[in-house]
Amino acid sequence: MSTVERLTVFKTYKLYVGGKFPRSESGRVYEVKKATSAAGAAGKANWLANAPLSSRKDARDAVVAARKAQAGWAGATAYNRGQVLYRVAEMLEGRRDQFVREVADAEGISKSKAAAQVDAAIDRWVWYAGWTDKIAQVVGGANPVAGPYFNLSTPEPTGVVAVLAPQKSSFLGLVSVIAPVIATGNTAVVIASEERPLPALSLGEVLATSDVPGGVVNILSGRTSEIATPLAAHQDVNAIDLTGADGDADLARDLEIAAADNLKRVRRPQAVDTDWTTDPGTDRLTSFLETKTVWHPTGSLGATGSAY
Amino acid sequence: MPTAPAPAFADAVASDRSLRRFLHGLPGVDTVGLEARAASLGTRSIKTTAKAYAIDLAISMIDLTTLEGADTAGKVRALGAKAVHPDPTDRTTPRTAAVCVYPDMVATAKEAVAGSDVKVASVATAFPAGRAALEVKLGDVREAVAAGADEIDMVIDRGAFLAGHYLKVYEEIVAVKEASGAARLKVIFETGELSTYDNIRRASWLGMMAGADFIKTSTGKVGVNATPANTLLMLEAVRDFRTQTGIQIGVKPAGGIRSTKDALKFLVLVNETAGSDWLDNHWFRFGASSLLNDLLMQRQKLSTGRYSGPDYVTVD
Numbered sequence: 001m002s003t004v005e006r007l008t009v010f011k012t013y014k015l016y017v018g019g020k021f022p023r024s025e026s027g028r029v030y031e032v033k034k035a036t037s038a039a040g041a042a043g044k045a046n047w048l049a050n051a052p053l054s055s056r057k058d059a060r061d062a063v064v065a066a067r068k069a070q071a072g073w074a075g076a077t078a079y080n081r082g083q084v085l086y087r088v089a090e091m092l093e094g095r096r097d098q099f100v101r102e103v104a105d106a107e108g109i110s111k112s113k114a115a116a117q118v119d120a121a122i123d124r125w126v127w128y129a130g131w132t133d134k135i136a137q138v139v140g141g142a143n144p145v146a147g148p149y150f151n152l153s154t155p156e157p158t159g160v161v162a163v164l165a166p167q168k169s170s171f172l173g174l175v176s177v178i179a180p181v182i183a184t185g186n187t188a189v190v191i192a193s194e195e196r197p198l199p200a201l202s203l204g205e206v207l208a209t210s211d212v213p214g215g216v217v218n219i220l221s222g223r224t225s226e227i228a229t230p231l232a233a234h235q236d237v238n239a240i241d242l243t244g245a246d247g248d249a250d251l252a253r254d255l256e257i258a259a260a261d262n263l264k265r266v267r268r269p270q271a272v273d274t275d276w277t278t279d280p281g282t283d284r285l286t287s288f289l290e291t292k293t294v295w296h297p298t299g300s301l302g303a304t305g306s307a308y
Numbered sequence: 309m310p311t312a313p314a315p316a317f318a319d320a321v322a323s324d325r326s327l328r329r330f331l332h333g334l335p336g337v338d339t340v341g342l343e344a345r346a347a348s349l350g351t352r353s354i355k356t357t358a359k360a361y362a363i364d365l366a367i368s369m370i371d372l373t374t375l376e377g378a379d380t381a382g383k384v385r386a387l388g389a390k391a392v393h394p395d396p397t398d399r400t401t402p403r404t405a406a407v408c409v410y411p412d413m414v415a416t417a418k419e420a421v422a423g424s425d426v427k428v429a430s431v432a433t434a435f436p437a438g439r440a441a442l443e444v445k446l447g448d449v450r451e452a453v454a455a456g457a458d459e460i461d462m463v464i465d466r467g468a469f470l471a472g473h474y475l476k477v478y479e480e481i482v483a484v485k486e487a488s489g490a491a492r493l494k495v496i497f498e499t500g501e502l503s504t505y506d507n508i509r510r511a512s513w514l515g516m517m518a519g520a521d522f523i524k525t526s527t528g529k530v531g532v533n534a535t536p537a538n539t540l541l542m543l544e545a546v547r548d549f550r551t552q553t554g555i556q557i558g559v560k561p562a563g564g565i566r567s568t569k570d571a572l573k574f575l576v577l578v579n580e581t582a583g584s585d586w587l588d589n590h591w592f593r594f595g596a597s598s599l600l601n602d603l604l605m606q607r608q609k610l611s612t613g614r615y616s617g618p619d620y621v622t623v624d
Binding site: 060063067230233234235237258 | 615619620
C-alpha cells in the first residue's frame with residue numbers, strides 16, 4: 001500500500017484594514033524570503049510566502065478606516081482600552097509557537113532567541129495595556145496658577161497616526177511601536193517591515209480575534225517608501241512615526257517635509273540597531289498626545305466668601 | 309410645457325382600464341440582465357483628465373439637499389452658501405445645480421442663493437410619505453411655488469400605485485404639474501417601495517406621460533434608495549420616451565450616493581444608456597448631501613496631489 005504524501009496548506013498573507021483582511025487593491029504581491037543568515041542554499045528554499053504589495057490606494061483606504069474608528073476608540077474609557085489590550089496579549093500567548101517560527105524565519109535567528117523576542121513582545125504589550133489608565137495621571141494634572149482658578153491639564157490622543165514599523169525587529173519592535181500609539185486612544189496605520197512583514201500580518205489576525213474594534217490598527221505590507229509617501233502628505237493623518245525609515249535618511253527627510261504641510265506630529269527615526277528589549281519608558285506614549293488645559297474659576301464669588 | 313398628455317398616449321390615459329393595459333403591456337424587465345449591465349458599466353476606470361471633468365460635472369449636477377425635521381434657517385443658509393461656493397479655497401469649483409429643502413424653507417433658501425444661478429428645489433405633496441388629501445398636497449405645492457421654488461419634487465401615492473389605481477396616480481401628477489406652474493416638476497417614485505423592476509418601469513412611463521420634467525428614484529428616507537440598476541432602468545425609460553415622443557425628460561437618482569466613485573458610475577450609466585444629451589445638469593441630477601464633500605476632497609486630491617481629509621471641507 002502506497003502512502004500519499006500530504007500537501008501542505010500554504011497561508012495567504014493578507015492586509016488588515018478596517019477589521020477585514022483584504023488583498024492589495026492593486027492585486028500585487030511580492031516574495032518574502034528567509035533572512036540570509038538563516039537560509040541554507042540560495043533559491044527557492046528561501047521563499048517563505050507572498051505578501052501583498054500595498055499601493056497608495058490601500059494606504060488611503062486604511063486612513064479612512066482609521067479615521068472612522070478613532071472617535072469610538074478614543075471615547076472608550078481608559079480602563080476598557082487596557083482590558084482590550086490585555087486581551088490581545090492573551091491571544092498572542094495562544095499563538096506563541098506560530099510567532100516564534102515566523103520571527104525565527106524573518107530575522108534569521110534561532111528558535112530560542114526568537115522565543116525570547118516573542119515573550120518580550122507579549123510582556124511589552126501587557127506593559128502598555130497597564131499604562132492606558134495611568135498615563136493621564138503622570139503627564140496631566142492640576143497646575144499651580146496665580147489666580148482664582150482651577151487649572152487642569154489632560155492628555156488627549158492626537159488622532160490618526162501613521163506608523164513605520166522598524167525594519168529589523170519584525171515583532172518586538174513592531175509591538176513596541178503599535179502598542180503605545182493605540183494605548184492612548186489613537187488609531188494607527190502601520191507599515192510593516194518591508195522585508196520581514198509576516199509577523200506583522202499575523203498580528204492582524206490576533207487583533208481581529210481580540211476585542212480591538214476594526215480600524216483601530218490597520219496593517220499594510222509593501223515598499224515602505226511607496227506607502228509612506230502618500231501617508232506623510234495625507235491631510236487626514238495627524239501624526240507620523242518614522243521609526244521604520246531608519247537607515248534611509250533621505251526618505252526620512254522627505255517624509256518629514258511632506259508631513260510639515262498639515263503640521264503633523266513627527267517622531268524621527270532612531271538608530272538602526274536599536275535594542276528593543278530595553279525598558280521603553282513612557283516616551284512613545286507621550287509622543288502622540290495633545291495636552292488640553294482647562295481653566296475654571298474658583299474662590300469666593302460673594303461678600304460672604306463662600307465658594308461653590 | 310404641455311400639461312396634456314402627449315397625443316400618442318391620449319388613448320392610454322382615457323380610463324383606468326386602458327392605462328392598466330398600457331402599463332402592463334410594457335415589456336417585462338430582465339432582472340438578471342439589468343443588474344449585470346449596471347454592474348458591468350460600473351467597472352469602467354476613469355482617470356486623470358476624464359476624472360477631473362467628471363468630478364466637476366457631478367458637482368454641477370448636485371441638488372444639495374437637507375430634508376430633516378431639525379432643519380433651521382441657519383442650516384439652510386449655510387447650505388445655500390455651500391451651493392454657491394462649494395470650495396471657498398478654490399473658486400474654479402463649479403456651483404451645484406440646486407439646493408433642495410422643505411417648502412417652509414424655500415424663501416430662506418432663495419435668499420441664500422440670490423444672485424447666483426443655483427436653483428431652489430422644494431419637496432412637496434406631503435413628502436416623504438405622500439399620505440395626505442389631494443387638496444393638502446396641492447396647497448403644499450402652491451405654497452412652495454409662491455415662495456419662489458424653481459423646481460418641485462413630488463412623491464407619488466405608492467399605496468394607490470401598488471393597489472393598481474394607476475389613473476389616480478396619473479391624475480394626481482397632472483394636478484400637481486398644473487399647480488407647479490412654471491416650476492419644473494420632479495416625480496419621486498420611491499423605488500425602494502415599488503418591489504419590482506417591472507413596477508419601476510411602469511411608474512416611469514406613468515410619470516412621463518403625466519407631464520413630469522424629471523423622474524426621480526427615491527426620497528432618501530427608506531432603506532433602498534438609488535441603485536445603479538434602478539437608475540439604469542429609468543434612463544432606458546427616458547431614452548425610449550424621447551424616441552417615441554420627442555420629449556426629453558430628466559432623471560434624478562437620490563439617496564445613498566455618497567462617494568465620488570459611485571457618482572462616476574452613475575455618469576457612465578447616463579452616457580452609455582441615455583446618451584451624452586443627458587450629461588448636463590438640466591437633464592440629470594444627484595440628490596445628495598454628503599456626496600459633495602467627497603467630490604471636493606477628490607478634486608483637491610487631483611489639484612494638489614495629496615489626499616485631502618474631512619477637516620478641509622465643511623461639516624453639514
